[in-house]
Amino acid sequence: MGMYNILLLDQVEGCPQCGLGKTRYVQFGFGALALKEYRVGDDLEWGSLDRGEPGLRHVAVFGTGLNCVDCDYGCDDDFRIDVKSDVIVSAVVDDGTLDYLSQGHHYWLVLER
Numbered sequence: 001m002g003m004y005n006i007l008l009l010d011q012v013e014g015c016p017q018c019g020l021g022k023t024r025y026v027q028f029g030f031g032a033l034a035l036k037e038y039r040v041g042d043d044l045e046w047g048s049l050d051r052g053e054p055g056l057r058h059v060a061v062f063g064t065g066l067n068c069v070d071c072d073y074g075c076d077d078d079f080r081i082d083v084k085s086d087v088i089v090s091a092v093v094d095d096g097t098l099d100y101l102s103q104g105h106h107y108w109l110v111l112e113r
């Protein structure tokens with residue numbers, strides 16, 4: 001997806017292969033695309049190379065899990081990142097129920113304006 005951002009996601013269970021890797025790295029394309037690292041609770045930045053729209057009440061953003069940084073174990077989990085008023089409020093493994101392409105743009109879905 002070209003430029004993107006990263007969400008660092010702390011998880012209780014480590015990587016299934018090496019047991020380390022308690023931080024999951026999830027790539028997403030929303031906000032100013034600046035290879036910036038975020039955590040849940042952070043405000044999204046805007047202002048250059050923006051993708052999406054700032055200030056929406058509730059958006060679901062599709063994220064792609066990256067390989068374990070300790071052992072490179074392949075992760076094929078997709079994530080659902082919920083953003084409310086430009087704050088990342090949660091991220092969970094996506095359950096496949098949202099159609100991220102249904103609003104005509106890639107990988108983010110307005111749930112409430």
Ligand SMILES: [Zn+2]
Nearest residue numbers: 015018068071
């Ligand atoms: Zn690992």
